[in-house]
Amino acid sequence: MKSHRVIILLLITIIFLTTFPANSQNYAVSLQTATEFRSHPFTEIWRGEKKDTMFQSCVLGYAKNVTIFTPNGFSEYAGEKYPVIVTFDRNGVDLTNFLLHSVDILEMAGQTPRSIVVSIESGGEPGDRTKEARWSIDGKEANGERYDRFVFDEPMPHIIDKYRGGKNQVIVYGHSWFGYHTAMILKNHMPDLLGVISASPCCLKDERIDEIVQAVKECGPLKYKFFLRIASGRDIGDDLEVYRKLKGRIGMLRLPENFDYKSTWYSAAMHMEVPVLQFIQLMYEIYADWACLAFTYSDPYNNPTFDDDQLYDSLQKMPDEIYWIHIPISDRHLDWRVEYHRYIKDERVTLECRLATWKFMVSRFGETPELYFNIASYYDNLGQSDSSEYYIRKCRSFDLDDDLKGRIKELEKEVG
Secondary structure (H helix, E strand, O other): OOOHHHHHHHHHHHHHHHHHHHHHHHHHHHHHHHOOOOOOHHHHHHHOOEEEEEEEEEOOOOEEEEEEEEOOOOOOOOOOOOEEEEEEOOOOOOHHHHHHHHHHHHHHOOOOOOEEEEOOOOOOOOHHHHHHHHHHHHOOOOOHHHHHHHOOOOOHHHHHOOOOOOEEEEEEEOOOOOHHHHHHHHHHHHHHOOOOEEOOOOOOOOHHHHHHHHHHHHOOOOOOEEEEEEEEEOOOOOHHHHHHHHHHHHHHHOOOOOOEEEEEEOOOOOOHHHHHHHHHHHHHHHHHHEEEEEEEHOOOOOOOOOOOHHHHHHHHHHHHHHHHHOOOHHHHHHHHHHHHHOOOOHHHHHHHHHHHHHHHHHHOOOEEEEEEHHHHHHHHHOOOOHHHHHHHHHHHHOOOOHHHHHHHHHHHHHHH
């Protein structure tokens, strides 16, 4: 019986050894195809530029590290004013990166206009952060009033002047101790701001909460929208108690016209998650009216007109009435208008509408070889060779890269 078992085992071993190399090779090939290594396509979190600077503060009596992030395409269009988003706690790198990435993604999607982000480092020595955030009612070791003057009297005028920041387009964000500090600036700056975001404000005494509520009550009718957002979670310390008091007392007010207020409790969120959940939602809400108008322009199905200039100007006036400031529909929305013309079934209408939009972009944003090439290509599709040749010549007047040179040569063959 044992000899039979030995023979069977030997046969199995021989079969395995003679077949395994070929099978293993095929198996390896199939695995290689299915599990090809791919590195992560890491991208920068901010597509624009940044400027690190040290502000020697006369108000504080010491210097503060401040970083100014300018958006992609900054200063391309003359006269454009940029919203300014002020954030504290620059030294909290992970959260600062999240805020930057959120602003960049929203702008890239056309949901918000191009914005400048100002990130201010808090503290310095241990304990300095709370000194800068707290106000005088909290005791001797409190620089809140001076810190508030520093922000609005020193960096902000510089940014508004040098970086073309919109004076009435300032949004201030703060978390935790600076959620408290940010809520307090309502007392001094509310009519001059576009929005205030207070995430998990802590340590607010009843007297200070009363001052905030009184500032809201007395601000009077507003010419343009003002946004106030307060949020907390299942949090530490007295955060939830402060949130409930602010929510309850402001909620009882008859809010002024154009005062857009919302409070949010994230029931399962801890202290550091609240700003992540709150910030991007408020940025969406602030610019929702503007984005709706921009997308109305972008959608040629509802507006298949050749007169882009008239349509653009009619929609562009509306944000001025909503926000009382000029927020331009960006070139991104015009690009989408060109793209979305593919939904128009009449091919000739699609061609002529795209031509109209590209010509309008040239008149509004300036000449580029890419725009001229697009116009020349579509004139060729319409069978208008003279017009196509005219725009090819305009395209060739630029310093062109090899790719565009090659495409122009191909187009010239078709036109010729």
